[in-house]
Amino acid sequence: MNLIVLLIQKLKENQRIRKGVLFVVHSSFYKIGNKIRFVERAFKNSNVSHLLIELEWSEYIETIITFSREKKSIKKITVEIKRV
Numbered sequence: 001m002n003l004i005v006l007l008i009q010k011l012k013e014n015q016r017i018r019k020g021v022l023f024v025v026h027s028s029f030y031k032i033g034n035k036i037r038f039v040e041r042a043f044k045n046s047n048v049s050h051l052l053i054e055l056e057w058s059e060y061i062e063t064i065i066t067f068s069r070e071k072k073s074i075k076k077i078t079v080e081i082k083r084v
Contacts, residue, residue, distance in 0.1 A: 020073075022072060023073075026038050029065070037055075
């Protein structure tokens with residue numbers, strides 16, 4: 001597992017590779033009242049941990065989630081975030 005974690009970290013640092021990667025909304029998110037929760041992977045010292053993240057639900061968050069339901073490049077996501 002540590003090899004995979006290291007490989008992912010290195011690939012994320014490479015701008016040429018990062019530009020070619022497509023991102024999609026994380027499937028673990030769920031809405032409770034006016035909050036959204038999801039599990040986020042965190043990489044530290046070649047280890048993986050999982051964090052439960054909670055955010056206030058907003059029109060901004062809803063727009064980004066809706067936009068990112070289909071695979072998008074980091075550039076397209078960035079343009080959409082700036083537009084909102």
